[in-house]
Amino acid sequence: MPDSPILVTGGAGFIGSTLVDALLARGCAVRVLDNLSTGKRANLPEHPRLELRVGDVADSELAREAVRGCRAVVHLAAVASVQASVEDPLGTHRSNLIGTLNLCEAMRNEGVKRVVFASSAAVYGNNGEGRAVGENTPAAPLTPYAVDKLASEHYLDFYRRQHGLEPAVFRFFNIYGPRQDPSSPYSGVISIFAERARSGLPITVFGDGEQTRDFVFVADLVAVLVQALEAPTLEAGPVNLGLGQSVSLNQLLSAVGELLGPLPPVTYLAARAGDIRHSRADNRRLLQRFQLAAPMPMKEGLARLMALS
Ligand code: NAD
Ligand code: UD1
Incomplete structure (x- = not known):
């Protein structure tokens, strides 16, 4: 299905729109699902291979329609602010966890397998104690944001084992650009x-x-996400996306x-x-599996x- 689109949830946001540009430049067709809560239409170009659907990833009908016919999904839609989750745990939970679960169901029902997911270094809390955190460092989520990201990872792993989803889970560190x-x-x-x-x-x-x-420039992150979309196979388990x-x-x-x-x-x-x-x-797993x-x-x-x- 080389001509079928890649769905980017949250594609009108900072990271999402940068990824959309990269995918369009590679000749891909792209569909964006975004509720424009923090994202902007103006972040996206007018392009014949780009389609924007405005709506909530936690809306099951919308998510299923958005997933239908896609060859892969990059799931970035979320309230990205840790602080916002501290102030409004229920509101952010709807986007940050229900949104992920909803998307998993949509993918299961529509037979779409590959999904790249934006998890977060926030899942480690203060367990690094000043040292670099590896993927085996125990999670210690300190905020509703981190709890929802960690739970999303577990749901994705359930759908991998039970329904053959192919998740590439990245724990993004601090992205800027x-x-x-x-x-x-x-x-x-x-x-x-x-x-x-x-x-x-x-x-x-x-x-x-x-x-x-551990600040990462957005283009470096996007280059890794594209590799995860294109990799013939993916190993299970989260991958830290930081520079060390x-x-x-x-x-x-x-x-x-x-x-x-x-x-x-x-x-x-x-x-x-x-x-x-x-x-x-600790980005050794990233360097083993992907090019940086x-x-x-x-x-x-x-x-x-x-x-x-
Ligand atoms: P952003 O706010 O620019 O992008 C998030 C996008 O998701 C926005 O376009 C927003 O409108 C959309 N969105 C939010 N809730 C939605 C919903 N319920 N339905 C549909 N669309 C929704 O933030 P960003 O920095 O580009 O973050 C993208 C992803 O990366 C998020 O999942 C975030 O948690 C994750 N992340 C970001 C960083 C970072 O440093 N920026 C680090 C770790 C993880
Ligand atoms: C950021 C991301 C989060 C991601 C996490 C991964 C955003 C908004 N947050 O959270 O999605 O999961 O990295 O590591 O992209 N600060 C100030 N003054 C300000 C703003 C912030 O001092 O005006 C401080 C904060 O208190 C914090 C630090 O700067 O100590 C970083 O804050 P922020 O950029 O919000 O990032 P994280 O909370 O690390």
């Missing part, structure tokens, strides 16, 4: 800091700024300052509930994000 919406306080920290620094608006750091993240690097928020602020000049005022407030202190991937050619250096990625290069 162009189109990550800077306008919401619930967005990723790099997009918020970069936009506020550029506009001269005050910056808030939750905690002492010494918390660390550690950058603190204070280091991030310095890097932004080096690119843009003096920063606006920075205020340090209390850390957010459920916030993870240190997050860094010359990942984007952070400074260059920041410059691209700010359209400085």
Whole structure:
């Protein structure tokens, strides 16, 4: 079925629309299912091989119609903000878990096997204790977001064993790049800091700024997702999608300052509930199973994000 579309749920969002561009460039037909809650129509091009269906992945009829006739699915639709899940666990649960389960049922009923899933490093909680976390590090979800991602992984594994689904489960670390919406306080920290620094608006750091993240440029992530769609076979089990690097928020602020000049005022407030202190991937499984050619250096990625290069 080479001409049948690939369904990208959440395809109007930051990561989804970047993936859609890559798939279109490879000659694929693409169908997007997105409720445009944080995604935007403007993220998607007008293209004869692209179809947008506006709706909720947790709506079973819609999900089944969207899956019908597709050759594979990339499931990215979710409330991506950890903080939003802390404030509204039920609302985020509908998208983040019911949405996944609904999609699994739709795939079972429509006979579609391959699904690439965006899980999260959040499933490890603070179990890394400052060291790199491997896939065998026990999960310790601290927030409704992390609970739903972990439960989604388990559902996907059930459908693999019971119904022959072919899930490629990636635990994304912190992804950044162009189109990550800077306008919401619930967005990723790099997009918020970069936009506020550029506009001269005050910056808030939750905690002492010494918390660390393993930041991945979105194009590097998308290259791996495409490989997972095209791989003839997939091994079971989740795969960390991180670089194995550690950058603190204070280091991030310095890097932004080096690119843009003096920063606006920075205020340090209390850390957010459920916030993870240190997050860094042991990415050996990723490197065994997929190609990660010359990942984007952070400074260059920041410059691209700010359209400085
Ligand atoms: P995003 O908010 O830009 O994208 C999410 C997309 O899903 C949006 O277009 C939104 O409108 C859509 N959506 C949300 N709920 C929906 C629903 N119920 N039905 C249909 N569409 C819905 O965020 P993103 O950063 O591109 O995240 C994409 C995926 O990657 C999410 O599953 C997120 O949890 C996961 N993830 C992201 C990161 C990161 O650092 N950005 C890290 C780990 C995992
Ligand atoms: C991010 C992703 C989440 C993903 C996880 C994987 C987003 C919005 N969140 O969560 O989907 O599953 O990585 O590791 O993409 N911060 C500030 N000031 C701000 C904003 C944030 O200090 O204005 C702090 C936060 O408190 C946190 C750090 O920056 O300590 C990172 O926050 P955020 O970008 O929201 O990412 P995660 O919570 O790690």
